[in-house]
Amino acid sequence: MSSLHLYDTLSRTTSPFTPLKEGEVGIYLCGATVQAPPHIGHVRSGVNFDILRRWLMKSGYNVTFIRNVTDIDDKILHKAVHEKAPWWAVAMKYERAFTDAYAALNVLPPTYEPRATGHVTQMIALMQLLIERGMAYAPGNGDVYLEVRKLESYLTLSRQKLDDLQSAADADETFKRDVRDFALWKAAKPGDPSWPTPWGAGRPGWHLECSAMAQAYLGEEFDIHGGGLDLIFPHHENEIAQSEAAGYGFAKRWLHNAWVTASGEKMSKSLGNSLQVHELLKTVRGIELRWYLGSAHYRSMLEFSHEALAESSVAFRRIESFLLRSVEILGQEPTPVLGTAFIDAMNDDLAVPTALASISESLRLGNSAITSGNKSVIATSANEIRGALEVLGCDPFDPAFASASTSDDVTTALDGTIKLALAQREAARVRKDFESSDAIRDGLTALGIVIEDTAQGPRWSISRKTEGSGS
RNA sequence: GGUGGAAUGGCCGAGAGGCGAGGCAAGGGACUGCAAAUCCCUCUACACGGGUUCAAAUCCCGUUUCCACCUCCA
CATH class of the missing domain: 1.10.730.10 (Isoleucyl-tRNA Synthetase; Domain 1)
Structure with a gap:
């Protein structure tokens, strides 16, 4: 009997999976930034990790599965302006769209599904810890940055060198000790939502929330962190930086799903x-x-x-x-x-x-x-x-x-009706009146009902459209 | 420029030194009054050029093409 082996992006190898705690698995999956309706790429990630989760459960593990919702970010704020609605209404609307999509695809609801905006307290605590440990700094403009050069392990997941990184076109070096330092917290801009902190009002940087929420629900160290390939850098790299700077063991294994492409892109x-x-x-x-x-x-x-x-x-x-x-x-x-x-x-x-x-x-x-x-x-x-x-x-x-084998009144009536027609057809076939029998079958076919003659007698089913339209 | 990934038969898609995954489509056959469904058979592929090896789609060197990430990304 084989045992579970999983790939790990960090080591780039497949190795036996051993949980930190016997019989228990903690998984953190980066969920959606709720700023638009989900496309199939988004839900592929959900499906892939749902299969992992189900397989772990089937293998006897008790799985704690966290998938977060990023409900505050630049894109949501932009969308809110565009849609002339409050940012939180936009976030809720698309969060529901994601929830519906996951449900339609039978993706199990996460054990916990934390929203970023509900965990500002944990984020502030994490920043405080990072500043105390001398790994982060608040230069006084309301932002809080992580000092990446203090981390030996920075960029080990993506295997890049700090000096090879292209610096962002809009990088503001005024307050940063190094251009590559990234924002844990962003100072409030006029009109934008904000939360008070010891360093001024503002809102969370994208990376901070995942470190804070993973720690809150799974502890300082957990088994698997997942997400899309494109999150490796900068998001996951920065999560590692934050959590390790805080002294946490963080994720033991990294799994990344590939994209759905269209026309190769x-x-x-x-x-x-x-x-x-x-x-x-x-x-x-x-x-x-x-x-x-x-x-x-x-x-x-x-x-x-x-x-x-x-x-x-x-x-x-x-x-x-x-x-x-x-x-x-x-x-x-x-x-x-x-x-x-x-x-x-x-x-x-x-x-x-x-x-x-x-x-x-x-x-x-x-x-x-x-x-x-x-x-x-x-x-x-x-x-x-x-x-x-x-x-x-x-x-x-x-x-x-809501499977095909439902047995409500309508289905019962339909089944009876069709069986009546099939009985007529059988009678016609017995007397070799194939013109009549085929007419019955053609009639049913026209209604979208498929007839199959089997050794156990005729059976029927609703034909389902296959719309391979487009391109 | 840096980092990572990919190229497999008509199509989709696995595999990772030897025994041709699987599916779909197509052709043939069985079954059937005819269909449908089902089963059987057929269609012997790994971007290119070298190399290693008894043996290469798989390893090595080189080349081409494509994709992604480099502070918005599932």
Whole structure:
């Protein structure tokens, strides 16, 4: 039996995962800056780390999962001006949009989801500590800076040299001891929201909040820190700087997810709104979008295309369809079980693509068993597939997806109606009146109802549109 | 300029010295009244040039192209 190995950005190697405290795992994931609706790149990060979390849970760990919300920052303030709304209303609006998107994709809610603005007290305490330790300074303009040259380990995550960094075009050297020193705290500008501190009123710098909140919820030292690749520098580098300057052990392991790209490039606003989560959910179900986003390895770029998404949906429906048929045949939902091949793949730095190959194998065996009527093989396959889908967060029987097997009044009525039509069709087929039987089937097809003749008799399902439109 | 990543069959996407992951598409076949679904078979790929090795997609050297980060980024 294999054991979990994970990659670590800091060492750039894959190594056995050992938690600080047996049976417990603490994860901090950098969440969204809530200044615009989520696009699929944002939620890919959520899905990737949700799969990690689920796998850790399945492996028997008690996982404390923190994902923060950055609800105060320059972009939010700009957006507030643009939308003629208070900054906090803008932040709330987009935070809800993110929450909805995560929910639609069955991303488990974090254990705690701290907002930056709710942790100013912790941030001030951290700054105080940093100043006392001589690592940070308040030059009197209301800003507070971290003195990066005092840190041996600065830039070890991104493996850069301090002197190689290009200095920011707008760097203000008046108050900084070194251009590369970064702001822990930013002095208030007229009209902007601010919080009082011993060094003057202002608002948090982006990096400070994560160090403060990680410490507040996970302690000075914790197991895994995650985020998108683009956060390595400066964000995570600066988090390390702050936390280590404070004397904290901080994150033992760093995991970074790659981007969703479009036309080979990192997704950005210039690509328009079409890749926003709520837009894509008009073409595929949440479970299918999740399947797509989760199917590539988390450290690989995922090149988005509507065609690939549609194709991925079709593949998922094949699996789903087998599970639903297994329920019809066996009369009960499958019991989630994990196959060895799946376990080994997941333990190998969450090798989801390899894990999917094991699902395909089970699917093939299961479908063959349906043809041959071997119920025990059907059950084995269905159980293993459901076990795998559960870890991937794509279990069709998960109530989160309000699955296809609902049995409300409308569904019951519809099922009865269609079965009536199918009975007519069967009668026509028996008397070899294929013109009539085909007319019934064509009629149903026109209504979006797909008929399949199986060894167990005809079955029906609602056909789902696959809109591979665009480009 | 610095740092990091990538190039795999029609497409998507794994792998990381020897046994051709998997999916989708396409073609053929089985089953079927016909479809659909399902199963079987086929389609033998690793940017380029050198090198190491019995053996290279994988290691080494060089080259090309692309992407990202360098204080807004999932």
